[in-house]
Structure formats: structure tokens, C-alpha cells
Amino acid sequence: MTCHELRLYFEDPLRMDAEFPREAEHLAHCTECARFVEARHELGTGLRLVCESAPEPSAALEAVVLANYRRRIIGNPPLVRSRTRRWVVCWTAAAAAMVALAAVLLHHPARRLETSNLTMESAQRPMAQPGTSEKSANRVPWTNAASSPKTRLHSARQARRAPQPAATKSPASEDFRSLMYCDALSCGGAMQLIRVQLPSSAAAFEPAAASSDGAIYADVLVGSDGIARGIRVVQ
Amino acid sequence: MDIPPEFSTRSDAELLRLAVAGEEQAFLLLYGRLKAGIFRYAFYMTSSQANAEEVTQEVFVTLLKESHNYQQDRGALAAFAFGIARNFVRRIEHREWPYEALPEDTSPATSSARLISESDALPAQMIRTELAERVQTAVASLPDHYRQVVVLCDLCELSYAEAASRLRCAVGTIRSRLSRAHALLAKKLRPLRSPQPEIRTAGPEGCLI
Numbered sequence: 001m002t003c004h005e006l007r008l009y010f011e012d013p014l015r016m017d018a019e020f021p022r023e024a025e026h027l028a029h030c031t032e033c034a035r036f037v038e039a040r041h042e043l044g045t046g047l048r049l050v051c052e053s054a055p056e057p058s059a060a061l062e063a064v065v066l067a068n069y070r071r072r073i074i075g076n077p078p079l080v081r082s083r084t085r086r087w088v089v090c091w092t093a094a095a096a097a098m099v100a101l102a103a104v105l106l107h108h109p110a111r112r113l114e115t116s117n118l119t120m121e122s123a124q125r126p127m128a129q130p131g132t133s134e135k136s137a138n139r140v141p142w143t144n145a146a147s148s149p150k151t152r153l154h155s156a157r158q159a160r161r162a163p164q165p166a167a168t169k170s171p172a173s174e175d176f177r178s179l180m181y182c183d184a185l186s187c188g189g190a191m192q193l194i195r196v197q198l199p200s201s202a203a204a205f206e207p208a209a210a211s212s213d214g215a216i217y218a219d220v221l222v223g224s225d226g227i228a229r230g231i232r233v234v235q
Numbered sequence: 236m237d238i239p240p241e242f243s244t245r246s247d248a249e250l251l252r253l254a255v256a257g258e259e260q261a262f263l264l265l266y267g268r269l270k271a272g273i274f275r276y277a278f279y280m281t282s283s284q285a286n287a288e289e290v291t292q293e294v295f296v297t298l299l300k301e302s303h304n305y306q307q308d309r310g311a312l313a314a315f316a317f318g319i320a321r322n323f324v325r326r327i328e329h330r331e332w333p334y335e336a337l338p339e340d341t342s343p344a345t346s347s348a349r350l351i352s353e354s355d356a357l358p359a360q361m362i363r364t365e366l367a368e369r370v371q372t373a374v375a376s377l378p379d380h381y382r383q384v385v386v387l388c389d390l391c392e393l394s395y396a397e398a399a400s401r402l403r404c405a406v407g408t409i410r411s412r413l414s415r416a417h418a419l420l421a422k423k424l425r426p427l428r429s430p431q432p433e434i435r436t437a438g439p440e441g442c443l444i
Contacts (some may be wrong), residue, residue: 013417015391046370046424050279051366054390057274061288062266065295069254069262072299076440187294 001026004032010037013044100198107177176230190222196220247312255302273320279386280324282375290323317401373423381416384409
């Protein structure tokens with residue numbers, strides 16, 4: 001038997017032969033091949049150990065897979081997603097809540113700057129004035145949107161479809177707190193009104209605003225650039 | 236849950252069709268047939284039980300969702316499911332590649348000292364566990380095309396033909412890749428197997444002084 005034949009014979013490390021008389025004769029004389037066979041045996045032992053030490057899938061996995069199957073078959077509702085995706089959703093929601101809380105904390109009445117007396121009405125005057133250019137007439141009359149009880153988000157398309165007369169008096173001057181300096185240049189675009197739910201810890205600043213379930217709601221004015229201009233806690 | 240005996244003789248493809256049609260027991264039987272292979276493959280490829288369970292879960296979700304894409308004439312359902320599992324494993328590897336482990340310290344002195352202390356002090360069971368861990372680490376460090384064949388043929392115990400159908404390549408390719416992979420594994424384990432002679436003859440005290 002040659003070295004090549006012997007190495008072919010022991011190619012598979014998982015070979016379980018206990019006795020190999022023909023090959024043993026060669027191994028007794030060839031140290032290189034003996035080393036090769038020893039290495040393959042050790043590798044085979046290691047692979048078998050790895051194979052035996054594999055864990056079994058948990059029972060919870062079967063329950064989740066079955067739940068996914070049932071939900072899919074019943075009517076394609078959202079599937080139970082994997083652990084990673086649930087974490088992403090949770091962290092995103094937590095980050096959004098933190099941003100909203102920070103906005104409330106930064107603009108607490110005690111910390112409000114004197115410049116906040118600069119009302120939103122004066123800041124938005126170019127937008128709300130009737131009889132201005134056609135472009136400004138197409139802008140969203142956010143003051144009316146704010147007074148609408150059922151709509152939370154007004155788009156410019158909705159405003160064009162049902163144009164409303166510009167308000168003679170803006171409630172922003174009474175209710176909304178300015179979140180940034182506004183003038184005709186920086187607050188010139190259309191506004192959107194978004195109602196958000198704040199963490200219950202915000203009740204410390206507006207105790208009267210807390211509902212029976214402890215939730216706080218606020219209307220936020222967002223400019224066309226996505227930056228919040230004003231906030232009003234819903235009483 | 237009792238599986239009706241008539242389902243037991245059905246093929247995987249038929250079970251999938253029945254499962255999509257609403258037969259829960261067919262789905263359970265299909266899950267029982269495929270889960271072990273998918274889980275083991277994902278476990279050995281990702282070295283993580285949590286990731287293996289995630290892959291297994293996603294494979295069955297995708298099987299239900301993409302059942303219309305399965306063509307029976309192109310191969311077995313197990314191979315189709317394996318293809319899905321392989322894609323998810325790649326996604327997980329891509330997701331976790333920034334956290335790749337540092338290369339193992341395989342310097343002869345370190346390895347020899349470890350081997351001597353193990354031989355003298357540790358019980359046999361711990362040495363076997365350690366050997367299994369080292370082999371698993373060595374398998375995980377192989378290039379992907381070698382790792383696939385080692386996992387499929389050596390660890391998942393598939394035949395060469397089955398592995399070839401899973402990886403969509405020739406049986407000869409599987410053989411040659413497996414041979415090279417074994418050679419690489421043996422090379423990676425060599426420092427542990429044959430320590431430096433002078434250290435071995437010096438004994439454990441010699442290493443410490």
C-alpha cells in the first residue's frame with residue numbers, strides 16, 4: 001500500500017473502523033502517514049463531539065411557529081416577528097417619547113424666554129393675511145386646522161381641495177408656545193398640525209391637562225421643513 | 236396533537252400544499268420533518284442558539300408566504316427550505332459582522348501550556364468539551380464554501396448527494412471541498428495536537444519558570 005492510497009482510505013475523519021490490518025502495516029513504517037492518520041482521528045473525534053453537543057430547538061420555538069401559522073391562515077394579520085425586529089420597534093417608540101418629553105421640558109413655563117411673547121400670530125402674519133399672493137393663499141390655514149376636532153393631520157392637498165377663509169384671529173397667540181424664533185422667512189411655509197401623546201410624567205407641568213387615564217395630549221405645529229414651531233397642550 | 240396516519244405517507248410538497256390550504260396537522264408534520272435539519276444547520280453556521288431559532292422561525296414563515304414559488308420539479312422541499320435558511324444565515328452574518336471575534340491565540344507556547352495543564356489536571360469530560368469547542372471554533376473560521384460542506388456532511392450528516400443538491404453543485408465539488416476543508420481543519424488543530432518537544436519534555440514546571 002502506498003502513502004497516497006492510505007491517505008485516500010483515511011480521507012474521511014469520521015471513518016469508524018476499529019481495525020485496519022493492511023493499513024496498520026504501512027503505518028508501522030511511515031511516520032508521516034501515522035501522523036496524518038492520528039490527526040484525522042482527532043479531527044473525527046472532535047467533529048463527533050460537536051455533533052453530539054448540538055442543542056435542541058426550544059419548545060417556545062414550536063409555539064411561535066405554530067402561532068405564526070395560525071395567524072397567517074386565519075387572515076394574514078401581522079406575523080409575530082423575530083426578537084430583533086420587536087426590539088427595533090420598542091427602541092424607536094422609546095426614542096420618540098424621549099424627544100417629545102424633551103420638547104416639553106425645554107419649553108416649561110418657568111424656563112420660557114421673554115421672546116416667547118412674540119406671538120405666533122405676528123410670526124405667521126404673512127401667511128394668514130387675506131388678499132396676499134396666490135401662493136400664500138394656497139398655504140394650509142393651520143389656525144383652522146387646529147380648531148378642527150377630528151383631524152389630526154392636515155395636508156396642503158386637503159387645504160386646496162376645501163379652501164377656508166383665513167382666520168381673523170389666530171388661537172396660536174393664546175394657546176401655542178413658540179418652540180423657536182419665527183418670522184416671515186423662517187416660518188413662511190405651510191404648517192401641519194399633529195396631535196401627539198406625551199408620557200404621563202408631563203402632567204407635572206400641565207396638571208390640568210391630564211386625562212382620566214393619565215395621558216397628556218398636545219398639538220404640535222410642524223413646518224414644511226419638518227421642524228416643530230409651536231406646541232399646545234390639549235386641556 | 237395526533238397526526239392523522241394518512242398524512243405520514245405524504246411528501247413534503249404535499250404537506251406544504253395542505254398546510255397552506257389550512258391543514259394545521261399537515262403543517263405540524265412538515266415542521267417536525269424539517270426543523271431539526273434547518274436548526275442544526277443554522278446553529279452550526281451562526282454558533283448561536285438564539286440565531287438558529289430565529290432562522291428556523293423565519294424559514295417557516297417564508298415557506299408559507301412563498302409557497303407558490305416552490306417548484307417541485309426543481310428539487311425537494313427540504314432543499315428549497317435550506318435555500319431560505321442559507322439566505323437568512325447570510326443576513327445574520329451580515330448583521331453581526333462588526334462583532335466578529337478576534338482570532339484565536341494559536342501560538343505554540345500558549346497552546347502547549349494549555350494542553351499540558353489539561354492533560355494533567357482536568358477530567359476527561361472537560362477535555363472533550365474543550366476539544367469540541369475548539370473544533371467548532373475552527374469550523375466557524377473556515378471560508379464559507381468549506382464551512383458549508385463541513386456543516387452539511389460532517390455535522391448535519393447529509394450524504395454527498397444531498398449536500399450537492401442543497402448547494403446546487405456537483406458531488407465531485409462536494410468531495411474536493413470537503414477534502415480541503417478537512418486538511419484546513421487538521422492544520423488549525425495541529426498546534427494543540429503536537430506541542431513543541433522541548434516544552435513537553437520540560438513538564439508544567441518548565442513552562443512556569
